[in-house]
Amino acid sequence: MNGRPLVPVDRAYVNFLELQPAEWQALFLTLKVASVALLVALPLAILVAYLLARFKFPGHGILNALVHLPLVMPPVVTGYVLLLAFGRNGPIGSFLRETFGISFAFNWTGAALAAGVMAFPLLVRPIRLSFEAVDPKLEEAAKSLGAHRLVAFLTVTLPLTLPGILGGAILGFAKAMGEFGATITFVSNIPGDTRTLALALYTATQSPSGDLAAFRLTIIATIVAFAALIASEILARHLRKRLGGDHD
Amino acid sequence: MIEVDITGHVGRMDLQAQFSSEGGVTSLFGQSGAGKTSLTNMIAGLIQPETGQISVNGETLFDADKNINLPVQARRIGHVFQDARLFPHLSVKSNLTYARWAGRRQQGRALNEVVELLGLEDLLERKPGTLSGGEKQRVAIGRALLSDPRLLIMDEPLANLDQARRNDILPYLDRLCADAGIPILYVSHSIEEVARLSQTLVILSDGKTPAFGPVADMLARTDLGRATGRHEAGALLEGTVKWEDPEWGLTHVDIGGEVMQIPDLPAEPGEAIRLRIRARDVSLALTPPEGLSIRNTLSGTIRSISRETGPYAEILCAVGDQLIRARITRASVVDLQLSIGKQVTVLIKSVAIDRRQRASINSLAQWQYPRR
Amino acid sequence: MEKIGQAFEEETGTKVIFSFAGTGTLARQVEAGAPADIFVAADAEWMDYLVENGAVRPGTATMIASNALVLIGPKDTQSIELTSDALLAALDGARLAIADPDTVPAGRYGKAALEHLKLWSDVETRLAPMENVRVTLASVARGDTPIGLVYATDAAIEPKVAVVTEIPTGSHSRIEYPATITEVSSHPDAEAFLTYLTDPKAQNVLRSLGFVADKDK
Numbered sequence: 001m002n003g004r005p006l007v008p009v010d011r012a013y014v015n016f017l018e019l020q021p022a023e024w025q026a027l028f029l030t031l032k033v034a035s036v037a038l039l040v041a042l043p044l045a046i047l048v049a050y051l052l053a054r055f056k057f058p059g060h061g062i063l064n065a066l067v068h069l070p071l072v073m074p075p076v077v078t079g080y081v082l083l084l085a086f087g088r089n090g091p092i093g094s095f096l097r098e099t100f101g102i103s104f105a106f107n108w109t110g111a112a113l114a115a116g117v118m119a120f121p122l123l124v125r126p127i128r129l130s131f132e133a134v135d136p137k138l139e140e141a142a143k144s145l146g147a148h149r150l151v152a153f154l155t156v157t158l159p160l161t162l163p164g165i166l167g168g169a170i171l172g173f174a175k176a177m178g179e180f181g182a183t184i185t186f187v188s189n190i191p192g193d194t195r196t197l198a199l200a201l202y203t204a205t206q207s208p209s210g211d212l213a214a215f216r217l218t219i220i221a222t223i224v225a226f227a228a229l230i231a232s233e234i235l236a237r238h239l240r241k242r243l244g245g246d247h248d
Numbered sequence: 249m250i251e252v253d254i255t256g257h258v259g260r261m262d263l264q265a266q267f268s269s270e271g272g273v274t275s276l277f278g279q280s281g282a283g284k285t286s287l288t289n290m291i292a293g294l295i296q297p298e299t300g301q302i303s304v305n306g307e308t309l310f311d312a313d314k315n316i317n318l319p320v321q322a323r324r325i326g327h328v329f330q331d332a333r334l335f336p337h338l339s340v341k342s343n344l345t346y347a348r349w350a351g352r353r354q355q356g357r358a359l360n361e362v363v364e365l366l367g368l369e370d371l372l373e374r375k376p377g378t379l380s381g382g383e384k385q386r387v388a389i390g391r392a393l394l395s396d397p398r399l400l401i402m403d404e405p406l407a408n409l410d411q412a413r414r415n416d417i418l419p420y421l422d423r424l425c426a427d428a429g430i431p432i433l434y435v436s437h438s439i440e441e442v443a444r445l446s447q448t449l450v451i452l453s454d455g456k457t458p459a460f461g462p463v464a465d466m467l468a469r470t471d472l473g474r475a476t477g478r479h480e481a482g483a484l485l486e487g488t489v490k491w492e493d494p495e496w497g498l499t500h501v502d503i504g505g506e507v508m509q510i511p512d513l514p515a516e517p518g519e520a521i522r523l524r525i526r527a528r529d530v531s532l533a534l535t536p537p538e539g540l541s542i543r544n545t546l547s548g549t550i551r552s553i554s555r556e557t558g559p560y561a562e563i564l565c566a567v568g569d570q571l572i573r574a575r576i577t578r579a580s581v582v583d584l585q586l587s588i589g590k591q592v593t594v595l596i597k598s599v600a601i602d603r604r605q606r607a608s609i610n611s612l613a614q615w616q617y618p619r620r
Numbered sequence: 621m622e623k624i625g626q627a628f629e630e631e632t633g634t635k636v637i638f639s640f641a642g643t644g645t646l647a648r649q650v651e652a653g654a655p656a657d658i659f660v661a662a663d664a665e666w667m668d669y670l671v672e673n674g675a676v677r678p679g680t681a682t683m684i685a686s687n688a689l690v691l692i693g694p695k696d697t698q699s700i701e702l703t704s705d706a707l708l709a710a711l712d713g714a715r716l717a718i719a720d721p722d723t724v725p726a727g728r729y730g731k732a733a734l735e736h737l738k739l740w741s742d743v744e745t746r747l748a749p750m751e752n753v754r755v756t757l758a759s760v761a762r763g764d765t766p767i768g769l770v771y772a773t774d775a776a777i778e779p780k781v782a783v784v785t786e787i788p789t790g791s792h793s794r795i796e797y798p799a800t801i802t803e804v805s806s807h808p809d810a811e812a813f814l815t816y817l818t819d820p821k822a823q824n825v826l827r828s829l830g831f832v833a834d835k836d837k
Contacts, residue, residue, distance in 0.1 A: 088714060089763045105764060106715045106748045140294055141333040143320040145395045146351025155350045159337045188748040188759075189720050206644035206723035208669035242337070 026200035034176035037116035045123035053131035079185025110187035115176035123172040130164020170232035254300030258286040267460040269448040278452035293320040326392030332384040334376035347395030356396030382413035505568030530574035544596040657805040663725030686832035689787035704742040715748035717768035726753040736791035773830040
């Protein structure tokens with residue numbers, strides 16, 4: 001009784017919430033992986049969404065199905081496919097390794113690739129809907145005023161689809177942050193390189209003494225997700241005001 | 249100078265259009281579904297015709313045989329759409345100058361000029377979402393004008409507006425048509441607009457152009473009943489206001505020889521006026537009647553009698569040096585023993601007045617057609 | 621295991637249903653009250669955890685087998701000396717597949733072995749930690765990783781891999797497979813099956829698969 005000061009109890013409580021270096025590592029790695037995944041996937045998603053929204057071509061249905069594949073396949077299967085294709089001995093993986101020296105297997109770049117692939121359908125869907133909501137006749141009007149297709153796209157279509165793109169990006173980012181099955185299958189669970197928050201959480205739950213770590217990681221993941229969602233809400237509202245909807 | 253001779257398909261419609269016009273305002277007139285928008289979309293380059301040529305002011309925009317098909321961006325055709333199509337995320341000013349900063353078009357007319365012409369001074373900083381229908385259309389017209397076009401296409405610009413808005417915007421259109429300096433292709437299914445604004449009229453019916461020519465001639469023709477809309481058929485007269493009689497509220501208008509008295513028409517002497525007289529408002533008499541309330545009894549000569557089935561016949565009469573159309577029953581034609589060359593008295597019950605803004609005689613004279 | 625289960629069924633008429641997964645995953649399930657009668661773990665640590673939390677009946681823990689670790693490579697690989705240089709040369713820039721040393725028993729034993737053999741500090745940064753030892757096996761079989769650390773029993777069942785070195789059993793604590801009866805179990809034959817696992821017939825089956833039978837210490 002005597003030797004038990006009150007302060008250690010408080011400190012213990014605070015300590016329990018304090019992140020371990022491994023957890024900080026997981027957090028920063030996750031942010032890095034998700035950001036890179038988004039940066040690469042987003043322009044591609046905008047292009048694909050535009051193609052699907054504006055053009056009819058043979059293979060339209062196939063492209064659409066391919067885009068949605070990661071959404072409906074079990075993530076582990078997607079990870080396995082990535083492994084087969086981009087792994088050390090895979091057709092694309094060996095080519096990239098020999099020609100450019102780029103390696104995805106067991107690398108944070110592989111984690112980014114897995115995250116990007118899994119997030120892709122969640123990017124394309126809302127962006128495509130956004131494009132479909134923009135009247136193609138506005139693009140016609142822009143062309144009649146002398147704007148070439150790309151200029152018309154950049155000055156008319158893109159600004160009007162910005163809220164949709166933002167919504168898709170947030171969704172995609174959240175998915176990239178939380179990606180597990182494909183990541184662990186493709187690039188395994190290397191601390192610092194591929195142990196993202198989700199994998200770190202899994203690791204914690206696999207260890208009998210990992211409950212505290214699991215709890216802390218859950219808190220971080222939730223806070224980051226919340227922050228992203230709120231930021232997107234604010235941005236979306238701001239954008240909507242600037243674009244001035246039609247109030248006829 | 250517009251020259252069009254094309255065939256094409258749009259959906260289920262087969263289009264076969266051939267017409268040419270010297271300049272000024274050319275109206276494309278026809279009922280809904282006649283193919284007007286399809287035709288203008290082909291001229292603008294939004295749809296590709298199958299055969300033929302399109303040229304404006306000597307420049308070939310499309311030639312199927314020579315494989316010429318200028319893309320929309322290169323045609324320099326200002327296109328005012330029925331639904332305005334303003335860019336909702338840009339201010340009115342940015343919309344107006346879009347062709348300059350995004351379309352890389354040259355400075356044709358000055359921004360101030362166009363703003364003044366269309367009364368857009370107070371709207372410049374606003375967003376399209378806050379504008380009324382008429383304001384939107386004026387901005388759309390201004391935007392098209394500022395794209396340094398060689399031709400202005402206006403596709404039923406007043407169709408989506410209610411009567412009050414239409415009346416608001418028509419004076420601007422008058423001014424525009426007089427001051428534009430470039431040929432205008434005006435598409436409409438409204439005979440009033442067409443009669444008021446244009447010099448040349450192209451009739452479009454079922455995807456074909458059965459006739460085109462000076463607007464007065466077209467409106468007077470008796471064989472275009474179905475295309476022009478039977479009840480709208482009539483005559484278009486050009487007249488000059490002589491003087492206004494304040495006591496009786498009657499304005500005297502000289503239509504070339506004969507003078508008409510028109511009630512409720514505030515006007516200045518010398519003002520140019522277009523009078524549209526519907527065929528069903530015109531009666532004929534063998535001798536000038538007495539004791540009749542109709543004030544406008546003009547003497548005329550029968551030029552043609554249409555052969556129609558059904559109860560009606562249409563008679564074309566020359567009054568002074570203009571033509572007036574009358575619709576009477578076939579029975580009366582026989583009873584009165586009407587024949588070509590016969591002198592008759594033309595009785596006009598009511599007249600629709602289409603005002604012209606005070607335009608310079610010169611610009612009007614450019615587009616006048618010799619009267620018969 | 622399934623062979624043993626079949627044999628048990630033939631003898632006693634009681635059907636045995638198996639659920640296979642990583643030790644950690646199964647342990648969590650048992651802790652949460654999964655309707656299992658018997659739990660077989662790949663190490664003692666998880667078993668102790670479950671005993672502490674009262675999820676299994678303490679007195680029933682029985683060691684039913686042991687195992688050995690091996691380094692494997694794709695079929696037709698040369699054997700490797702257990703030195704840092706040889707190992708790193710064989711990896712040639714790629715990674716060494718291993719079950720996650722932080723969480724999977726096989727990985728824990730592997731790490732202990734590598735530390736004992738003074739290889740850990742050199743290969744620590746060249747590892748590819750995997751979810752479980754079977755995934756590790758598959759990775760080497762596919763050629764994604766040139767070398768892997770798995771159980772001898774795993775290497776035996778995969779024709780596409782070959783053992784390149786045996787890890788001396790003295791370099792790690794004894795690999796043990798404890799089996800217990802869960803707390804929630806109510807099946808009358810649970811104890812019988814547990815005993816059966818140490819029966820010579822069951823032990824022969826295990827031995828034939830490469831497990832070190834409990835009796836051979």
